[in-house]
Amino acid sequence: MSVAPSNAHARASQGGATEIGKSPSESRLTLGQIMDDHDTNLLGTVHGGEILKLVDSVAGVVAARHSEGPAVTAFMDEVAFLAPVRVGDVLHVDAVCTWAGRTSMEVSVTARADRWDSSGPQTTVATAHLVMVAVDDARRPRPVPPLVPQTEEEQRHYQQAEIRRRHRLTLREDLRGTQSAA
Template sequence: MDSKRCSESRTIFSNHVLPPDTNNHGTLFGGKLMSYIDDVAARSAMKHSRRTCVTASMDSIDFLQPIRANDEVVLEGFVTWTHRTSMEVFVKVIREDLLTTERMLCATAFLTFVALDETGAPTPVPGVVPESPEEIGLNASAAGRMEARTARRRESKRVAERFGVGFPWEK
């Protein structure tokens, strides 16, 4: 299976933020932005693997600046690193003031997707070839993020086993 350049998975999405998209502070709902991020990342993973993909984890979303009503929000995602059946996708979120043209980086996110075959089982994905300084830097630091992700997942499983599916009021 041939490796693919990061740029082959690049996905761009933009949207005009309108009042119904905002919270009581007049800024874009965090959950709406998370949905946009997941959608862009999923499409990047599918472009890279040319397979159906599922979200395995949303490692982090760092909200750096608010996005206000009447801004344009632009998301850019691409695959930064691959393992056997999984792909790490980086998404950056930029807001543009449509009246002044001022742009600002507002959020960054790392997500992991798993490619599935026709039966729904995980299937191998191509390797990734970073080219730009941004891609090379993200690719070089991906192994550390994978270690942290693996440790966090182990801890999540321990917590899940401890708490189970019952609710406190059901005792």
């Protein structure tokens, strides 16, 4: 079942015309990479930093596709490592834009691994939510198109992203309050 785009996802452009947004599927990306021994930590599994590097890179491409230009990482939220990745595993990093504001976007990323020695199902190994900010040539924030969820699942992800955004803003305000009290 499809969810009709609401007017909340349209935005007046500088000329006063209504700008129609982009769907999450327009910028979705999956990267597959075989992990090798150069990616390992002292325990012989793939270093979490290597996974984060791929997560950040794929999120950057998704944000650039959605915003139609360069974007930088502003915040990594709720990073969870759920299972180890081993040498030889094929790591699939799937990213999609789940929310867009005026100049920033949330990109949700899931990393799954195909075990090299098994034909079983993929194992989810990591998840993360990144806030990306679109920037112009002078590295200043620039406007991004609205995100228009098309399905019930995309609408649910958008609403969850709104909750994460409110939590980030509340945390930032609470932390600022403790700095002024000190």
